[in-house]
Amino acid sequence: MLYNKPDPQEVKVLTRRFGLENSASIDTYLATDGYQGFLKAREMTPDDIITEVKTSNLRGRGGAGFPTGMKWGFVPRTSPKPKYIVVNGDESEPGTCKDRLLIENDPHQLLEGMMIAGLAVDAHAGYVYIRGEYRYLIDILDKAIAEAYSRGWLGKNIQGTGFDFDVYTQTGAGAYECGEESALLESLEGKRGVPRIRPPFPAVSGAFQCPTVLNNVETYSAVPSILRDGGAAFASLGTPRNGGTRLFCLSGHINRPGVYELPMGFNLLRMIEEVGGGVWRGKKLKAVIPGGSSCPVLTADECDLAMDYDTLAKAKTMLGSGGVVVMDEDTCMVKAAMRIMRFYAHESCGWCIPCREGTAWLRKLLIRFHDGGGARSDIDLIGDVARNMLGRTFCPLGDAAAMPTISFVEKFRGEFEAHLAGRPCPHEHADHLALV
Amino acid sequence: MSDLVHLTIDGKPIEAPAGTLLIDAVRKYGIEIPAFCYYEGLALQAACRMCLVEVEKMPKLQTACTLPVAEGMVVRTETPVVADARKAMLELVLTNHPLDCPVCDKGGECELQDMTFRYGAGEGRFNETKQHIDEKQWSPVVFFDRPRCILCYRCVRICNEGMGVAALGIANRAVTSEIIPNEADHLNCDECGMCIDVCPVGALTSGPYRYKTRPWEMDHIATICAHCADGCKTTLGVRNNSIIRANNRDHSGLNGDFLCVKGRFAFDYGASQERLQTPLARVDGKLEPISWTRALKTIAAKFGEVRQRGGAFGVIGSNHTTNEENYYLQKFARQGLGTNNIDHHRTGDVITLIDALAGKGGQLATVEDIYNAPAVVVLGCDLSHQHPMLAYQLRANVRHHQAQIYPITPGPVREDNQATRSLRVDKGGEVEALGSLAAELKQAGGVVILYGDPVKGDAVRKLVDFGESLGVPVKYVALVDYSNSRGAIEMGLTPELLPGMTPSNTGGMRIGQMLASTDLDVLWVVGANPLKNRAALAGKPFLVVQDLFRTETAEQADIVLPAGSAYEKNGTVTNVCGQVQMLKKGIGAMGTKTDLDIFALLAKEMKLDLGPATPDALLAEIRTTVKGYDVVLAVLATGGAAMTGVNGPVAIDVPVDAIHSANDTMYTSGSISRYSKALTSLMEYPGELYSGKSK
């Protein structure tokens, strides 16, 4: 199902079947070039498959933007251990709601991407880890998997090619941290979602301590078209080193929020104005979080940017998971920072001191500050505590909490000052202590 | 892993074997990197972030506790950035930690307090409310105070990896994370207190010790645990002539950081209300107090008289007394009393092993061997119950060296959890069952075989034949029960053997015969309780008992002399592996004398010349005269363990029927345990061998 209208500027590669009748069924899939990428890959050597993916300039859509082909190349293909393909469908980064659509509307595309990865690294089993809240997706995917088995597109000797591949679904049960790759693997092994010490990385020791390819749903979903139409074609849709299209999730104060597939490098202001229909209620733009809540916020003045990994990195923020959160002129930035910190304080796995204690401290501090109980020295303190976490935590969740906080304080200091003692939120009074 | 790599640390060139963790590599050069979660020998956590250091070419600070050294690495541990990171971690961890060191039980030996002092910021900037959670008691010995916990997970790991118990876990997440016990609100575990020992802060505290004293108010005396034969080093915390706690403070010795429940808590038996404080003599059928002078005179007179008329003596020695005491006692018996009727409760067949290994040398395993051997076989023993420290070393061997282990026992044991293969056989069938492992053991390339009391006599010879047939290095341990069982055998407390396992070639009664004899005129029992599970003596000898308590045997005595415990004397003991260590007197007990002093006073009273009777002089004599005991004094004196070199052949008939383990569990210790409040408080379930469980 589609939850928002498509936009004419979209370039539909991964979403090309969205909106077709029974788009999730294997018949629809097969009728629209489905599994052709796999059949092509079956004729190629693993090295050639990986080269094709490298050529596509596909970079991980889960957040970090790591080149996918290179990641696959790290798997010791000749290891005697079994290898696994794991899909990160935990999608919990605030502002992000795209993987959900990919599984709901085109589950076979994901399965095909997994199978191609399996061919590339000699893996014969895969797990799709889906956040617990997305229960209906497990049903959809299980159904697609069952169809694929019954039609010979999964299981032993797929379509007579001699290639075996099994896929299982696995549910999470409420934990943002389980989207972090090594915590996900722990969860998959029936444990608390606490990350692992790395190295070793999953490519060498991942699921069940075996070599593992772990990618985001959208990353795998891009692979069939790359194999089918060639890596170069995919690459050419984007900007140099940032191949293809990606699903942007426009949300917040915008007229046409929704998930849109746009070429990498699409200008952010145009995205807001043209695709998203502009800031709602005729308001002015104040700020944008360009890639999910973990990314430093951009002021309206900073938004004339090409949305690709490298450009955003240069702007000291990140493309992240593609969650573009738009804030209008009336938004209370202190409240936004406070709400985001409440999230991280709730989701910290608690393993390491700086993240566990830092997020808890900042949460209390920001709530008090937002409620009007702040002192001038608190403004620097918020930044200091966040900086004390930065780069020192066990996993990137600590950074994900610290980076936006630092950016909010630095870029919207005036709003923090406006909240000082005796002058509670000029926008409104809020008092949210419920979570945690 | 022995390749050396070279790196630079704070400008100094250093080297370390490849694979060494940075935090360990620098320690040798006097550089201390602060750490909470890192604990040598346990799984890495990288959780506390205290050990962050700068490493050239790496953009972020690195955790020294997880970073293996590499050739050419350039590390800085004292830059402003590193100092800032440490300060930040301390500030963060203190946000939810009470700032009341003066009232905390850990004050004075708290790692957090020390670190805050060294690396912390002066003023706290945390102005929010702290979480308050009430302290909980999890067991008679374990208390938990959540707000003090810094979540270093040492307790969880020591219990899981170290003890093999896994009674502690982590619940919840984020700042609500906390350590939890396995039974919701209490612990069902060994009660070893290892978790308390490793806790860097005052979050886990010891029931018997908490709030009794301050560390600096105690004297710290390093000695050897008085209970089982493993010979753990322990530091007694002594104040006002009483022992307040025991832990192996400096982690030296055979046991490293380890102490079991007995070692850690059962030092209190000597302070029991039931402790004898004055000699007793039988008057009108009842034991009444008498003075030491009268008691000694009476005994000396009786001994003299019996000796004069060529009457019969029987002497039963102890598994707990020191080598020096045992040596002197056998001298007393043989030279002073002219009898070879001397024995002790034998708990394992050491003698056959020494004979079977005659002339081979180097095949008696040390504790270190149990930690290092590629394969270890345990025959007929519930090691975690009966030899907690050996079991601890064995678990460490599996963790650190992936040793193969094979328990061959009549029922489930904890070692099964890590076993390559476990075999279940009835007692007596162990050696035969071992045959099926020949190929695997050969493959392993080196084996240590530990055997309990079901393996004795011929079975030991067969065992050694089997070992020799493997063609790989094989070492053995004959498992015995108590703190100086080995020393009893080797100092000549049997009729068959003189000190150094030299055959006496003289007849003599063994315990059973003494107890059943109607001909003995005197029976002298030192630190033993042979009448524990037995009717009265068959005959009517003059019975002298030296003990701490009115045991079943003491109750039958004509004269009872109150003796000193192992924590109240100097001397040496020999552990299960044959490693000698030194006892150091921690306290004195009112009205008592050490067994050695008693012997000496009696000798003097009887005008016997048995040579000097101080621990030092006797040790010197033992070192020069007893075969295998020419150990290096400096090793003992500095708290080390010296391996003995007792060697065969030992051409005697070993009375195998006399060998029986007392089958103590980890909560019992012969007759002593019932006088330990700590142990009796845990005694609801004294534990059961071969149940695979603690309790």
Add this chain to the structure above:
Amino acid sequence: MTFSPELEAKFDKLMKSYPPGRLRSALVPMLLFGQDELGSITPELIDEIVNRIGVTRLQVQEVLSYYSMLHTKPLGRHHVQVCTNISCLLRGGDKLWDHVCERTGLKNKEVSADGQVSIEEVECIGACSWAPAVQVNYDFHHNVTREELDRLLDGLEKKQ
């Protein structure tokens, strides 16, 4: 204990989903699916899982207390989850939450006296582009207005 045939089938499938010796992997799914059927994670469910996949009770406790969707106390038959995270907040998710609290008279994670309704303020549920979003049990409701929420709550009351 006995489960519905559907749940048994799910458990059976899980037991066959992992490499040999890796049954513990089934823990999180078993807890969540079991909770879906029983309303909460009961001691009996834990016993059953302990027996089937060979974990300890302590391990189960460690895991179930970690995941925010797992509960040992029953939720309402209709568990109303209101997202107030950033994208929803910007479109009034916090007001919706206030409204739900007021309407039901419940506080976060409380269950109504009749056991029919419970409410929870939740983190992002992956509906940010269609904010504010509400989930009732596993059903998503997008672009929720106060009026729609009232209708929804009325509907739940009728379903009772």
